[in-house]
Amino acid sequence: MPVNYSPAASLLPVKGIRLSSLDANIRYKHDRDDLTLIEISEGSSVAGVFTQNAFCAAPVKVCRDHLQQEDYIRYLVINAGNANAGTGEEGMTSAQMICAEIADETGTALNSVLPFSTGVIGEQLPYWKIVDRVEELVEKLDAHNWMTAAKAIMTTDTTMKALSKTVEIDGKTVTITGMTKGAGMIEPNMATMLAYVAIDAGIEQDMLQTILNQAVSASFNSISVDSDTSTNDALMLIATGQSGVNLNEVSDLDKNTIIGLIHSTCIELAQAIIRDAEGATKFVTINVEAAPTPSYAKEIAYSVARSPLVKTALFASDPNWGRLLMAVGKAPVKDLDVSKISLWLGETLLLENGQPADSYTEELGQAEMDKEEITVRINLNVGEAKAHVWTSDLSHEYVTINADYRS
Amino acid sequence: MPVNYSPAASLLPVKGIRLSSLDANIRYKHDRDDLTLIEISEGSSVAGVFTQNAFCAAPVKVCRDHLQQEDYIRYLVINAGNANAGTGEEGMTSAQMICAEIADETGTALNSVLPFSTGVIGEQLPYWKIVDRVEELVEKLDAHNWMTAAKAIMTTDTTMKALSKTVEIDGKTVTITGMTKGAGMIEPNMATMLAYVAIDAGIEQDMLQTILNQAVSASFNSISVDSDTSTNDALMLIATGQSGVNLNEVSDLDKNTIIGLIHSTCIELAQAIIRDAEGATKFVTINVEAAPTPSYAKEIAYSVARSPLVKTALFASDPNWGRLLMAVGKAPVKDLDVSKISLWLGETLLLENGQPADSYTEELGQAEMDKEEITVRINLNVGEAKAHVWTSDLSHEYVTINADYRS
Numbered sequence: 062m063p064v065n066y067s068p069a070a071s072l073l074p075v076k077g078i079r080l081s082s083l084d085a086n087i088r089y090k091h092d093r094d095d096l097t098l099i100e101i102s103e104g105s106s107v108a109g110v111f112t113q114n115a116f117c118a119a120p121v122k123v124c125r126d127h128l129q130q131e132d133y134i135r136y137l138v139i140n141a142g143n144a145n146a147g148t149g150e151e152g153m154t155s156a157q158m159i160c161a162e163i164a165d166e167t168g169t170a171l172n173s174v175l176p177f178s179t180g181v182i183g184e185q186l187p188y189w190k191i192v193d194r195v196e197e198l199v200e201k202l203d204a205h206n207w208m209t210a211a212k213a214i215m216t217t218d219t220t221m222k223a224l225s226k227t228v229e230i231d232g233k234t235v236t237i238t239g240m241t242k243g244a245g246m247i248e249p250n251m252a253t254m255l256a257y258v259a260i261d262a263g264i265e266q267d268m269l270q271t272i273l274n275q276a277v278s279a280s281f282n283s284i285s286v287d288s289d290t291s292t293n294d295a296l297m298l299i300a301t302g303q304s305g306v307n308l309n310e311v312s313d314l315d316k317n318t319i320i321g322l323i324h325s326t327c328i329e330l331a332q333a334i335i336r337d338a339e340g341a342t343k344f345v346t347i348n349v350e351a352a353p354t355p356s357y358a359k360e361i362a363y364s365v366a367r368s369p370l371v372k373t374a375l376f377a378s379d380p381n382w383g384r385l386l387m388a389v390g391k392a393p394v395k396d397l398d399v400s401k402i403s404l405w406l407g408e409t410l411l412l413e414n415g416q417p418a419d420s421y422t423e424e425l426g427q428a429e430m431d432k433e434e435i436t437v438r439i440n441l442n443v444g445e446a447k448a449h450v451w452t453s454d455l456s457h458e459y460v461t462i463n464a465d466y467r468s
Numbered sequence: 469m470p471v472n473y474s475p476a477a478s479l480l481p482v483k484g485i486r487l488s489s490l491d492a493n494i495r496y497k498h499d500r501d502d503l504t505l506i507e508i509s510e511g512s513s514v515a516g517v518f519t520q521n522a523f524c525a526a527p528v529k530v531c532r533d534h535l536q537q538e539d540y541i542r543y544l545v546i547n548a549g550n551a552n553a554g555t556g557e558e559g560m561t562s563a564q565m566i567c568a569e570i571a572d573e574t575g576t577a578l579n580s581v582l583p584f585s586t587g588v589i590g591e592q593l594p595y596w597k598i599v600d601r602v603e604e605l606v607e608k609l610d611a612h613n614w615m616t617a618a619k620a621i622m623t624t625d626t627t628m629k630a631l632s633k634t635v636e637i638d639g640k641t642v643t644i645t646g647m648t649k650g651a652g653m654i655e656p657n658m659a660t661m662l663a664y665v666a667i668d669a670g671i672e673q674d675m676l677q678t679i680l681n682q683a684v685s686a687s688f689n690s691i692s693v694d695s696d697t698s699t700n701d702a703l704m705l706i707a708t709g710q711s712g713v714n715l716n717e718v719s720d721l722d723k724n725t726i727i728g729l730i731h732s733t734c735i736e737l738a739q740a741i742i743r744d745a746e747g748a749t750k751f752v753t754i755n756v757e758a759a760p761t762p763s764y765a766k767e768i769a770y771s772v773a774r775s776p777l778v779k780t781a782l783f784a785s786d787p788n789w790g791r792l793l794m795a796v797g798k799a800p801v802k803d804l805d806v807s808k809i810s811l812w813l814g815e816t817l818l819l820e821n822g823q824p825a826d827s828y829t830e831e832l833g834q835a836e837m838d839k840e841e842i843t844v845r846i847n848l849n850v851g852e853a854k855a856h857v858w859t860s861d862l863s864h865e866y867v868t869i870n871a872d873y874r875s
Binding site for chain 2: 460
């Protein structure tokens with residue numbers, strides 16, 4: 062069960078985007094759709110960020126190649142159930158076969174199709190199951206299919222994660238809709254996470270990539286479930302321009318509104334992943350402040366967020382705050398002056414300038430730990446930089462899910 | 469239950485070392501001894517390595533100070549049940565009070581006593597419970613108390629971990645006995661691990677520290693249970709010289725024999741920690757070879773050893789070897805050429821030069837995964853350096869132990 066998360070009751074169409082999904086029997090369990098096609102109207106801009114894992118999957122390589130070779134991306138094809146990773150040259154061929162079939166069926170260039178896969182690593186993708194259904198996928202394309210697509214891209218997710226927002230600019234409505242999947246193997250470098258965000262404002266390619274990079278840093282690259290980094294992650298941001306609102310033609314205020322819309326959509330999707338993290342019973346925010354640099358702050362935040370002992374204490378609602386000290390102290394940063402550190406669990410002061418707080422009682426700590434939403438605040442008192450990481454706890458359910466994933 | 473590990477039936481006295489233990493009621497459960505004193509004869513050399521955690525515990529600070537100020541260490545005092553970490557100035561005073569009482573009772577210098585603590589972090593150490601029992605501890609000192617001491621230093625350990633070895637040199641018997649505790653929070657930088665190794669060969673202080681540093685690199689700094697790093701870890705190596713064999717006076721061959729005895733003792737103790745790791749059901753060796761540098765190899769070995777998804781697959785005996793690729797690929801090393809990597813699970817080839825091995829079958833993978841002792845071999849094919857890490861799997865029992873540790 063996700064922590065304080067209810068899936069959207071409906072999603073808004075984004076002008077210039079059509080979607081379709083069907084059950085192509087790629088997943089082990091054949092109980093729902095697992096194949097999705099997204100059509101992007103001509104003239105749209107598409108920006109992407111991908112996994113940093115050296116063993117990146119075949120579809121990730123194909124995406125990078127196609128984005129480099131082609132200015133206009135027209136189709137995204139996404140399968141769940143098989144990651145097409147660790148599959149060598151055969152896997153590359155499979156990904157290309159799928160793109161070729163879609164290009165052929167729709168009369169577009171091969172390079173304008175991007176493939177995405179998520180699921181088990183190390184097994185060959187049965188690409189023919191996808192190729193056989195392309196005609197049907199294209200026929201079913203419809204602007205109102207975001208809900209079915211958000212469900213079809215799921216793997217171990219317990220809920221679909223998607224949202225829509227709108228804003229009025231110069232009397233026109235700009236709509237953004239985003240969907241994501243991913244519940245484990247989530248870490249800074251975009252782990253087994255797929256996300257697709259489309260906005261009908263017009264944004265030039267270079268600007269779109271810049272906006273995406275900034276948005277990712279504060280959202281998808283500020284979450285951690287288990288410190289593992291997938292071979293397949295990708296986040297795509299699409300701007301169709303079909304609302305008639307163009308970023309280059311609006312006031313600075315409206316420009317910031319549009320960029321803010323993209324940022325908040327990415328943050329809410331990233332938080333949704335943590336709320337639905339494998340086995341999660343807590344939603345935990347680690348805030349590090351007064352650090353010398355943002356990366357210094359983030360190293361400490363991640364050291365706490367990744368610690369199995371912190372995460373099991375969170376699962377047990379045990380105010381065993383010594384584990385927080387341990388996790389701060391083991392962070393790979395230089396010259397950490399523990400005598401300056403103050404530490405809070407929610408509103409409860411644990412440590413002041415490196416000394417245990419006189420005001421702390423076990424009852425106060427327990428009251429904070431009993432909450433579903435927990436914030437840890439770490440003040441280093443040495444600078445002005447800060448960082449945050451959202452994370453979940455480590456439960457029996459996490460072990461169960463990951464010990465049984467393939468069965 | 470430890471994996472393929474039976475505790476030693478007996479331990480040999482080391483000339484120049486006497487020990488005593490008793491139940492001082494420091495632990496939550498009062499069902500066994502939790503306080504130990506080790507007496508070291510005059511003229512012995514003592515070398516140590518300590519945690520790298522910035523929030524190191526009060527006793528670690530006191531150890532470092534005393535080792536710097538005093539040439540001859542005469543007493544080590546060890547309590548289980550409370551780590552005296554995160555306890556600020558009050559914790560420093562507690563550690564000093566204990567040392568002062570022992571110095572007073574034995575007529576030695578304050579600086580010749582080293583304190584060690586292990587257990588819960590963030591609670592003040594009831595030092596008076598220790599001070600009150602010092603007289604009794606000193607009275608009980610005996611060369612034959614290694615077994616009781618090895619049990620008294622345990623926390624969540626399910627078995628005592630200790631061993632003795634002997635070697636004949638120039639007609640004299642050199643004896644080494646070592647004991648260690650630690651089952652969770654075990655990581656490269658010496659986590660919640662205490663180890664005491666004594667040999668009755670004579671070895672000068674500087675040489676002893678050099679031997680210890682080398683031995684640690686291949687043993688205690690090559691293991692990982694959960695990637696957490698404790699505030700309290702310490703490994704002490706004592707050379708009493710009372711066997712009459714001195715490292716400076718023997719042949720190069722005998723010198724290597726003595727150093728080898730220390731190395732193999734450290735390796736066996738470190739492996740015992742992994743065999744008794746919290747919730748462990750597997751003993752796993754990660755070998756990385758043909759790497760550009762040893763540290764490059766070790767980063768990759770640790771990336772695999774630390775991965776929760778690899779560890780849950782090991783727990784499930786699931787040959788989901790894609791997770792191994794993922795874990796290799798996410799290692800924080802530069803210019804990893806995956807097209808050169810070959811990978812074996814036991815004797816079974818999974819990947820050859822970055823391509824899935826044609827010879828692999830699920831049955832072969834399953835047969836390897838069903839074993840209690842599993843070896844993963846990763847050949848990078850780019851250099852001549854290598855590294856190993858020993859690790860355990862991630863089980864339900866790990867979560868249970870760490871969610872319940874204080875109760």
